Amino acid sequence: MSEGLVACGITIRRGGVPVVRDVGFAAPAGRVTGLVGPNGAGKSTLVSAIMGLHRPETGTISFGGRDLVALGRRERARLAAYLEQSASTDERVSVADVVALGRIPHARLWSPEPDEQDDRIVAAALERVGMTTFSRRPYASLSGGEQQRVQLARALAQEPRLLLLDEPTSHLDIRGQLQALDLLRAEAASGMTVLVVLHDLNLALSRCDWLVVMGGGQVVAEGTPEAILTQDLIASVYGVRASIVRGQSGSLIAFDTAI
Numbered sequence: 001m002s003e004g005l006v007a008c009g010i011t012i013r014r015g016g017v018p019v020v021r022d023v024g025f026a027a028p029a030g031r032v033t034g035l036v037g038p039n040g041a042g043k044s045t046l047v048s049a050i051m052g053l054h055r056p057e058t059g060t061i062s063f064g065g066r067d068l069v070a071l072g073r074r075e076r077a078r079l080a081a082y083l084e085q086s087a088s089t090d091e092r093v094s095v096a097d098v099v100a101l102g103r104i105p106h107a108r109l110w111s112p113e114p115d116e117q118d119d120r121i122v123a124a125a126l127e128r129v130g131m132t133t134f135s136r137r138p139y140a141s142l143s144g145g146e147q148q149r150v151q152l153a154r155a156l157a158q159e160p161r162l163l164l165l166d167e168p169t170s171h172l173d174i175r176g177q178l179q180a181l182d183l184l185r186a187e188a189a190s191g192m193t194v195l196v197v198l199h200d201l202n203l204a205l206s207r208c209d210w211l212v213v214m215g216g217g218q219v220v221a222e223g224t225p226e227a228i229l230t231q232d233l234i235a236s237v238y239g240v241r242a243s244i245v246r247g248q249s250g251s252l253i254a255f256d257t258a259i
């Protein structure tokens with residue numbers, strides 16, 4: 001397996017407080033890695049640091065053996081796409097224009113206008129998220145879930161080798177959630193490294209190849225979902241009593257009560 005994303009000894013302060021503390025993990029290439037943990041665990045801070053939005057006080061972050069922290073903005077954007085928790089976009093533009101933003105890192109300096117290839121990539125990305133018929137609509141006129149699909153298309157249009165997504169399914173209905181995760185799995189199968197922050201542990205259990213669990217700014221577990229999403233872990237990290245129901249088509253977490 002080729003080397004994907006590797007973080008070692010990452011500490012990040014926000015407002016003077018170390019909210020990510022000595023974090024190390026790996027997200028293998030060709031796999032969907034889920035980053036899970038309760039509110040405030042430090043997931044978004046960690047992911048945004050991978051994109052250079054917060055500078056770690058200590059530690060290293062590499063992708064394919066290259067130091068990501070040292071990369072310039074344009075170089076990083078050609079390598080990695082980031083779907084933020086609440087992606088903001090100038091809402092007066094059309095859906096196709098929003099997706100075309102994903103092509104900016106690939107624009108040639110001497111001819112910055114999108115060409116036919118860009119148009120094809122934008123159209124293909126819209127089709128992959130089922131939003132082709134919305135392409136001329138004003139972005140602002142879309143529902144929250146539709147906007148989230150368009151933002152996913154923007155990230156795909158960037159043709160990244162590393163895709164970071166912070167709660168990309170928070171506005172999606174159950175079908176949309178499964179479609180989005182299956183789309184990420186298909187991208188990973190063609191070699192992309194995918195790191196996705198999720199709150200839905202059943203989605204993480206059924207669709208992620210690898211999980212990193214954070215709690216209190218630290219990584220508390222890392223491994224295959226089946227191996228690490230145990231009753232004890234859910235109780236200690238989330239403070240929730242749950243049982244794991246093993247069925248023929250996989251396992252399911254049945255949540256009982258907050259402890």
Ligand SMILES: Nc1ncnc2c1ncn2[C@@H]1O[C@H](COP(=O)(O)OP(=O)(O)OP(=O)(O)O)[C@@H](O)[C@H]1O
Nearest residue numbers: 014015016017019038039040041042043044045046
């Ligand atoms: N400017 C700041 N000053 C102090 N603390 C901050 C600041 N910004 C963020 N934090 C804290 O950092 C911690 C980690 O936040 P982060 O957004 O990374 O968590 P998260 O795991 O993504 O949470 P959620 O699941 O709620 O999105 C939180 O406790 C948050 O309150």
